[in-house]
Amino acid sequence: MRGFLAGLVTGVVALLLAGFLFVTQGGMPVATRGPPLPLERFLAGRALHTAVAKEEGRPSPLPADQPTLVAGAKVFGANCAVCHGLPGQPPSAIATGMYPPPPQLWAPGGGVSDDPVGETHWVVQNGIRLTGMPGFASSLSDEELWQVSLLLARANALPPAARQALR
DSSP states (O other), X not given: OHHHHHHHHHHHHHHHHHHHHHHHTTOSOOSTTSOOOHHHHHHHHHHHHHHHHTTTTOOOSSOOSHXXXXXXXXXXXXXXXXXXXXXXXXXXXXXXXXXXXXXXXXXXXXXXTTSXXXXXXXXXXXXXXXXXXXXXXXXXXXXXXXXXXXXHHTGGGOOHHHHHHTO
């Protein structure tokens, strides 16, 4: 039994030392073009899914009417378009240089209109670690966060005034 415990402790210490050396000797990719490690991708994906799942059913306190969607388009244009694009526009230089690349929300087949509005609100409010997506909780009001979330939830069926505000 004593030999088993000594072997277990030695194995754990060796594993921790190998991980430490891997990171401190430059083995971990840190450049924006470096792909994530498999464990990093798995852990970040599971953590995000768990956090967002709690909020996806949350309804918006605002109506999805034209004034709300127009206001959301203005907030999006001022805060989000540089990374996520605008209808009919190519990705910006900033978006092209990011890893992982930010989704182009207005590109054909793109968008988040199939995501529940509560999920989008959570992402806009909190951001997503390791992706470049910032959280806007301290820079936008809750009303503005919901306006943008409703805009994206209705991206495929916006009224003309909201589409015009995005140009």
